Amino acid sequence: FVSSFLHTCALLMVHLSRVAEDLVLFTGEEFAFFELADGVTTGSSLMPQKKNPDALELVRGKAGRTIGGLAGWLATMKGLPSGYNKDLQQDKEAVFDAEDTVSASLPAVTAVVHNLVLSRKQTDSAASGLLLATDVADYLVSRGMPFRDAHSVVGRLVRQLLGEGRDFESLSLEEWRAVNTLFGDDILKRVTARAAVKARLTPQSTNPEAVGAMLEECQEWLALARSRLPVEA
Helix, strand or coil: CHHHHHHHHHHHHHHHHHHHHHHHHHCCCCCCCEECCHHHCEECCCCCCCEECHHHHHHHHHHHHHHHHHHHHHHHHCCCCCCCCHHHHHHHHHHHHHHHHHHHHHHHHHHHHHCCEECHHHHHHHCCCCCCHHHHHHHHHHCCCCHHHHHHHHHHHHHHHHHHCCCHHHCCHHHHHHHCCCCCCCHHHHCCHHHHHHHCCCCCCCCHHHHHHHHHHHHHHHHHHHHCCCCCC
């Protein structure tokens, strides 16, 4: 059970580390999709405008600690015969350290996410341009065109728009139909980020209803997991 526990902690910390890296990246000036709350950051000693994402960086760094603990424990186990050996006393350091690390990291990431401020202006801007080229190709496929041909048609259109400094939303219906007669009136409503998100209908997709279903499933799973925990006296 020690190996399973350490593996679970290490994998959990890998997930938290990746979330932390995403948030460090997307709260930076290059993206600025979110703003971190003052309570989970520190000021820079040099740059007055800078917020240091300390909580996220510490969680990201701590992930290596749990991975190292798992690797060290497995290295101990691999040379032991069946039965008890004094070498197994090494489990205490690894288990206690992993539990302490996870117990500190989960609330830290929770606090960061709970207090995130979304910049809709930045996210909407990032979702514009030619990002929806695949969705345009999928539109042609839905009208009966083989994907290979749709890929070629949209590729030529993208090169044209890049040369003209334009995007899909700048095209009129006449221009769409000049590219290919399969484009109908509804194409003007399809080349938006919101429409692209809603167009995905499969389970675990970006469709808001699918996301809502996943959230409900996760909440039900968490409730079941909590019900199995021993009640503290």
